[in-house]
Amino acid sequence: MLHFNIRIEGKVQAVWFRVSTKEEADRIGLSGFVRNEHDGSVYVEIEGERGKLEAFVKWCHIGSEQSEVIKVSVHEGEIVGFRSFNIA
Numbered sequence: 001m002l003h004f005n006i007r008i009e010g011k012v013q014a015v016w017f018r019v020s021t022k023e024e025a026d027r028i029g030l031s032g033f034v035r036n037e038h039d040g041s042v043y044v045e046i047e048g049e050r051g052k053l054e055a056f057v058k059w060c061h062i063g064s065e066q067s068e069v070i071k072v073s074v075h076e077g078e079i080v081g082f083r084s085f086n087i088a
Helices: 017-028 050-060
Strands: 002-011 031-036 042-048 068-077 085-087
Antiparallel strands (some): 002 042
């Protein structure tokens, strides 16, 4: 089990990015949360198995249908023990 802190930059707010992120996390079977940041980016904390997390990070580079992802930053963090994935 790993924990990733992810920041996605670009046109990622007001384009259904958070909803799409939740759908993808639920589809893959990951837990955590996603939220909009004041600087226009989207922030994700997510936990799960390495392979599933790597697949999720790949998806983050594409995002929702309307989004335009410019940059994805990923850092490992400490396990929190999330039980589901939520939109904050």
